[in-house]
Amino acid sequence: MANSMTGFGRAVLNDIGSKVTVEIKSVNSRYLEIVSKMPRQLNYFEDSIKAIVNSKVSRGRLDIYIQVDNNSILDNYSIDEKKIHDYKVIFEKIQRELDIENDMKISSYLNLPEVMTKNSEPNKELENMVKNAVSLAMDNLCVMRNAEGQKIIKDLQKRVELLKVLIDKLELYTQDMLQSVFEKLQKRISELLAKNGVEADDARILQESAIYADKLNVTEEIVRFNTHISQLLSFLGEKEKEIGKKIDFLLQEMNREINTIGSKSQKTEIISLVVDIKAELEKIREQIQNIE
DSSP states (O other), X not given: OOOBSOEEEEEEEEETTEEEEEEEEEEOOSSEEEEEEOOGGGGGGHHHHHHHHHTTOSSEEEXXXXXXXXXXXXXXXXXXXXXXXXXXXXXXXXXXHHOOOOOOOHHHHHTSTTTEEEOSSOOHHHHHHHHHHHHHHHHHHHHXXXXXXXXXXXXXXXXXXXXXXXXXXXXXXXXXXXXXXHHHHHHHHHHHHHHTTOOOOHHHHHHHHHHHHHHTOOHHHHHHHHHHHHHHHHHHTOSOSOOHHHHHHHHHHHHHHHHHHHHHOOOHHHHHHHHHHHHHHHHHHHHHTTBO
């Protein structure tokens, strides 16, 4: 079933002396946009995080916040204890032989060359922990997106049913419209010809009146509009998740048909119904912007 593009997911995992917190927010977007904020030491597997997101959603802007707390410095650095011992022996020798006070502290040893080096190998345990947290947060996000999507679908189905009522009502008003236009036009032409002393050609008057009246025929537009309604209801009932773009295109076609009906119509009742239908189409279009 269709999903909404707005939602929120959060996950917290504790292990290996670290706490990983992942929060993901998603909003509307024409395409899939992923923006992540995380500690710099995690940037090297950002592509892996994006792959997790890609496997679960197809549209929307997702802001991903990753926080790692209480991560031991030993996970990122290696300390050469032998090197510290060698330095210690040297400083003690200097103290004995030159009678210089040895004021070395632990922090001083750590700042000496080659004592503490940054690990070049990634922390696989932490990487897996972050991936699991991202996957869990995405699952929670998808649950919210799905729940909201179902609410939107139900609202859209009600609005489409209202469109059916309005277009059926409009069709009733058009049934006698052509005959009315034909009769009024025929009468008006005859009056003008008589007023100007021109002999009327009844056959020609009938022909021109019929041609003009046929141009105002909206039967085809109504048939196509009803077909689009059926397609719209079919899309809303699909199990496929990605229906937003298809419905958006369909709404453009429905707007085109109803605009044509409005431009051809002369009855106040029909014009009023056209306005009502366009208003409902706009409400549906606004809702569809939030569908994946």
